Amino acid sequence: MNQANPLRDPRDRRLPRIAGPSGMVLFGVTGDLSRKKIMPAIYDLANRGLLPPGFSLTGFARRDWADQDFAQIVHDSVKAHARTEFREEVWRQLAEGFRFVPGDFDDDAAFDQLRRTIEELDQARGTGGNHAFYLAIPPGFFGNVVGQLKEHGLSTPRDGSWRRVVVEKPFGHDLESARELNQTLGEVFPAGSVFRIDHYLGKETVQNILALRFANEMFEPIWNNTYVDHVQITMAEDVGIGGRAGYYDGIGAARDVIQNHLLQLMCLVAMEEPVSFDADNVRIEKEKVLQSVQLPNRLDLTTARGQYAEGWAGGEKVGGFLDEEGIKKSSTTETYAAVTLNVATRRWAGVPFYLRTGKRLGRRVTEVALVFKRAPHLPFAAAAVEELTQNALVIRVQPDEGVTLRFGSKVPGTQMEIRDVNMDFVYGGSFTESSPEAYERLILDVLLGDPPLFPRHEEVELSWKILDPILAHWAKQDANGKGKPEPYPSGTWGPASADAMLARDGRTWRRP
């Protein structure tokens, strides 16, 4: 039925896809996420000419605001945080489409007004009944909000239009709560209309990793247990929990980062070649990796956790986790977590994947390092290769996204001495000054209806299946007093137990 657009041509790669008529409703307008990420991303999209004419943004919050107050909030946030320059004409394109609906999440009158607002937008701005609901609110309220959306007929699209919902991590705090959350969303929105964003992992990064692995001939032959000794996946933050005690206490590093971000990175590095790069096929391969993950038998020897203590981080004196406002002195929430995972496949058997994340570590960095075995025979004198360690291929995710190759090279001079050298490639320098932010890609995907590369609920549940036994093990240690998070000075690379964990396997952590 749908005839091809004669103005489009697959060979015409200059033409970007512009989203069709649509609008977005933003819950949680006053939060950091909305002001620092979502609103600037919407402006940046408009500035790049990718938003449809008439795009409308409706804010919903418990504030006594008029439309123009909301517009002012967006204006300030765009001025402060947008990636691209501020242009008056772009602002004017957006500004006419701002609406604000004041109310509580259980306020029927407010949702009635929201429905009328959306209908008014369809008339006045031509949004065509297409609306995305962005839940930038704590997951505890999801049930309330989607229930209200359903009750007020906001979740069901008319024929030929769409309604979609966007949620942020955390996707639950264990398998059971994740299932509940999925059920809550699933009762109202079909799976294809739920967009989960892992804001640490941009689509650009996912595609970069897939291109590196599957567009090249030289990496794939060594991408297996014959050559790879082990894999280290690190996400380090240099900041503490800031003012997020309420969110962080009881969640901790493993739930906050390993469950989604690090396991996703692991999937991309460990997965087999998908049949094609559409979202479904990539997802199938990622799920296979998650399904083949096996935990070691002795979790006490193969996991580590810690809490940052006071110390000097980057030249500033900072307090410890237990001194943070809102954190109990007895808290056993970890701010550092390291785990060992085995991927039971022919490709990866015997290659441990070490995943670690923490706050207040040495510097802010996310990377995946494939550390290779030493050459089976070195035809050099022992003294010549003293400084040679193992070859490594490092996928740097942030900052300065790129690839580093570490290999041995002769030290210039007459003696035969070999030491490690690094060869760097930077995506940022080579292709785009600033890759579109994860949020821009996601919001555009939502509006275009592109199946997201972001996790679906199957992946979320599989991830929790991996993490739950580790969390249970730690909880048991807490309960019987046999262990607790080990303090590590702020600004260092984590607790001694994490180093001991690798030392047992005869390995060491990279200093990223």
Place this chain on the structure above:
Amino acid sequence: MIELIDTNASQIAAEFTRARSRAGSPAMGMVMTLIIVVDESDAEDAMRAARAASHEHPARVLGVILGDGRGAAQINAQVGTGSGWSGETALIRLRGEVVKHAESVVLPLLLPDSPVAIWWPNHPPEDPAADPLGRLAQRRITDAASAVRGKTQAIRLQCEVYTPGNTDLAWTRITPWRALLAAVLDQRPVKVTGASVTAERISPSADLLAAWLADRLRIKVERKSSRGPGITEVVLHTNEGDARISRPDGKLAMFSVPDKPDRPVALKRRALPELLAEELRRLDEDEVYAETAKRLRKMEAGKQ
């Protein structure tokens, strides 16, 4: 910037290597060589645009200024890295006999095994692909709108000598228009029965846009004149009414389609660095431009 007086290609190449080790980072992630053939008077602007574009496409940029062809041959060069450049740059001034053999200076300076693009900010050769310097490149960028006189003639000429790899910034300029027009038909797959493009009387971009619409939609496209700036209005006549995008001020356009409210949409005329960056994003043949150029040629022939 290091000044090399009375120099040659190998000394310039050696200076590139020295400059890199001076900068402390001998490795470079450059993806292409960009040759800019330019006048002394426009060199500064062109190099500035290339610098901005080099953030997206780190390149070895070779500015070539062809001077007076009489007298003894002399090559002077300014070589540099860093200071706002993601890549390397040399501004090479040729005088005397060597002006006729500029390719002999440029060839040894091309980055090994990576693409070459060439850009004439003004005064393009009549047939870029046959030009000695143009032959070195797989992407040849001209700018019909930069012609001081005879812009219309300039784009017609470029269309006539079209060779795969040629492209003109007049075509690059209309990408946002084309994207919006394609979006109109994405939203509603209606039959377009006619169209009009209104712009300054002399506008290579408008001519190309009209040719593109005519070619893709198989319709007659009316070309109307206005006082600008640039393209001011495009109308698609459909059986459900007119779809119209009008941009009187060169910045903010009004988007109107049948049965829908009018909506503003930002549609800014883009500056040179953005155009150049778009042009360097893909270095293979632009088939759609090829077809549009062919159509424009036919339309012009039909007029006469």
